[in-house]
Amino acid sequence: MLVNMTSTNKKVGDVPMGIRNIAKAGAVAFATSALMVGAASAQDTVLRLSHTTAETMDQGSHAWAVIFKEAVEAQTAGDIEVRILGANAAGAEREQIEKTQAGINQITINSEILMPSFFPPARVLGIPFLFKSDAVAWEVLDGPFGDEFEQAWQEATGLRVLSIFNAGFRSFFSSDHPVHGPADLAGLKIRTGENDAHIAMVKELGGSPVPISWSEVYTSLQQGVVDGMENPPGLAYAMKFHEHLEYLTLDRHLFSIHAAMINEGAYQSLTDEQKQIVQEAAKTANIVARATVLLDERHALADLEDAGIEIYSPTPEEYAEFRDLGRPAVEQMVRDEIGDEWVDTLLGAIADAEANVGQP
Template structure:
């Protein structure tokens, strides 16, 4: 068996290899099926999205005996984030891994995922996203978009970078042009904190930082380091305002065209890939902070009081905007899920 043979020695491989695979025989298909899966991050085994794609590919191809093949299109090879979602919807590509940034453009209630300072820890986030709330959201997303979410990972907590000055409190963002994604909640958050939000496509971000179109950005440290976005930044403030969600999805028509046995294999591979991707991000985020510091960035961790200042200024206006746009029901369900998770796992 060649599964994981090329990276058995890594920590992520150990996690994936340790998963228990049920012995479901592959069905007999008339011809091989190819699933093209796109993502936006570097094709690196330090990136959760790419780890997800690699683990999924090797498991699916191995378990189906080659009846289902997986082609990985990483690092924006299939176009920008919006284009990748559209291609998955139409079936030009059958799968994609996308962040929460553009999801509201395809399903308006997804704005709730952009409310800042919701999740205080990974443990709370996973309990909510894997629980009843997550299942209901994924089902609603599938009905609205025709894309079935197979697994949810993350890229770390988003924090503020800039090339001008140390940011310790929200007032320090005043006058700084901060790149955001094309997400109204993210834009509203930066504005509420005193910064000047500038929405720029992910594929254009490096050039925008290089040319000084913006002073800074808000991104997870691991992702920023892997994509070399830190090269034109001097400061990082770990306010951890957003839990950056990446969802792996498959075109529903494509999924239904698979045999029941192949569907079961796809689901099982997705679960193992999600475990591996989450572990990768957990480790790479911590390493990235060391790497960013070595690269010369000044890293500042706000005090508890400073964090609460960010939270009290940044969250209420965004939550109010989202309630106005999508109604109270989805927001209340999410907040109830967070309260239950915090009661279960505790606050950090």
């Protein structure tokens, strides 16, 4: 079993005072949000739902939001209204999480990139080359490891995970020259998210990582602040990042996780019947979001090629070079920061999943 974040075992988290402060903030947010939503429930309850991607139905986050909204509003006969704030309308990623913690918004869909800023053990999800396929990832994230992670995340942040889906496997895009192996990343400024594991991976592979907020990626590419980035193909195409890029290398180094999360105070302010409706709507939306991403990943490759992007699939030897350079040092860094327990538990769950679902 993983150690609960309230434990004094420092192997689980590296900033216990920070976690205590987050817990206090979560308690305040719980009370604040309960008051806000409770006041609204005298008439209609409003759940403000923010996300970071394009507001199109070929994006998992927006598909999740739309299906969730339709299901909740239909099942509650309009007693609950879901207002969607997509495409960073509620601010950048960090701001969206903070607003949901504070109860300004009640639900957010956000990636794993900023999770470590709010819950240090989430660094484990940034280790590259963990999952060999979607099937292995879902076996792990839908299983005991996922359950324990979500519970620990909720205790630390005050945000209850309604469902987890993804945005596809992250790969390298570049504008200067094609990347066939790690040596080709030398001298390239690569945009990463604000995540230490992502930054360390690019460094280990020979590139120069430049952490940039999601809302500023397009202009950074447009203005030549960076020479490339690492992102899932479908997400890159939907956000039009390809307009300032030339090459895509399908190294699939990281499974990009997105989580839909509700403020715990807002959730607890709902009636038992409304809670059940929200949970069932989230399950339905999750199925749609995962299927949407699977289809979009495949369509996006054809769309990117039609748009003039040169796509390269590494040979088995080249892939092994990416993995052998990018994985060990990052894994050790994560172990040094959060301890061995979360890492070993995740790796054990992955080994079990690979045995259960077979090789891709």
